[in-house]
Amino acid sequence: MKKSAVGLFLLFLLTGLVSCAHKNPLVEIVTAKGRITVELYIDKAPVTAGRFLELARKGIYDGGSFYRTVNGANDTNPVLIKVIQGGISTKKDVPELSPIRHETTEETGVKHVTGTISMARNKPGSARSEFFICLRGEPELDFGGLRNPDGQGFAAFGKVVDGMSTVLKIYQSTARGQRLDPLIPIEKMSVK
Numbered sequence: 001m002k003k004s005a006v007g008l009f010l011l012f013l014l015t016g017l018v019s020c021a022h023k024n025p026l027v028e029i030v031t032a033k034g035r036i037t038v039e040l041y042i043d044k045a046p047v048t049a050g051r052f053l054e055l056a057r058k059g060i061y062d063g064g065s066f067y068r069t070v071n072g073a074n075d076t077n078p079v080l081i082k083v084i085q086g087g088i089s090t091k092k093d094v095p096e097l098s099p100i101r102h103e104t105t106e107e108t109g110v111k112h113v114t115g116t117i118s119m120a121r122n123k124p125g126s127a128r129s130e131f132f133i134c135l136r137g138e139p140e141l142d143f144g145g146l147r148n149p150d151g152q153g154f155a156a157f158g159k160v161v162d163g164m165s166t167v168l169k170i171y172q173s174t175a176r177g178q179r180l181d182p183l184i185p186i187e188k189m190s191v192k
Contacts, residue, residue: 025049026161026192027056031066032185033173034166036133037192038117038158045108045157048119048127051100052157055088055129056189060095064088065183066170068132074178079140079147084170085120087130090183097128103155106143112153113137115160115167124152133160133167 024043029036040049055061068085075081088094102124105111112118112134118141120130132154140146143153160167170184
């Protein structure tokens with residue numbers, strides 16, 4: 001009886017360790033408007049999630065900001081979206097970062113749904129550090145979507161698991177055109 005109890009305990013312990021080993025990392029983004037916790041899909045989008053995780057661990061995003069909000073009233077693109085954008089482009093000392101390979105939603109299976117965090121870019125393969133969070137489902141940002149003429153979409157790499165109320169507060173903040181005024185500081189990012 002004791003051996004089977006010990007065996008069950010060891011099996012339970014090992015199962016717990018295996019499931020912990022596959023858990024996706026969480027990053028908490030502390031802003032002046034509140035906290036946002038995102039789960040990074042490192043298993044599905046290793047390049048993009050890996051870059052975000054690396055920059056968060058190194059404190060590169062600390063002192064950055066949320067600086068852009070896109071909505072129907074301020075968007076000139078006929079394919080309307082609702083997102084907030086942040087990163088390090090507003091910092092005084094921006095480190096030189098190489099661009100990363102573009103991971104399409106077709107490749108990763110990570111779609112732009114409510115709360116998705118995704119990497120901003122110009123052309124495919126130009127993303128470095130800037131990111132955005134979706135306020136609603138945005139299929140036009142997926143591979144084959146019409147938001148960008150190249151049809152490659154954006155590289156989604158995780159999802160907000162706590163703090164969508166903070167995302168909404170940032171989205172509803174005062175803006176001049178798409179630029180938030182004042183900017184919403186990213187005080188700190190912590191990997192959990």
